[in-house]
Amino acid sequence: MTHNGTQKMNQPLNQVRCIVNTCEYYGQGNHCLASKIEVQPQNAQNSDQTACATFMPKG
């Protein structure tokens, strides 16, 4: 399964720390295995208003 052409990698290739262990791209040790991620939305005022749009439910 992919999101907008995002591939699931065997190794964490980015420096993103993510604890969302219900995500298809989540890797043990709180790594993100997505080849790229997208964070939304525009004009957010604080971190609570931002979210990873690449999230996909595991399975």
Ligand code: SF4
């Ligand atoms: S795609 Fe987003 S939610 Fe999923 S592991 Fe990566 S950073 Fe976390």
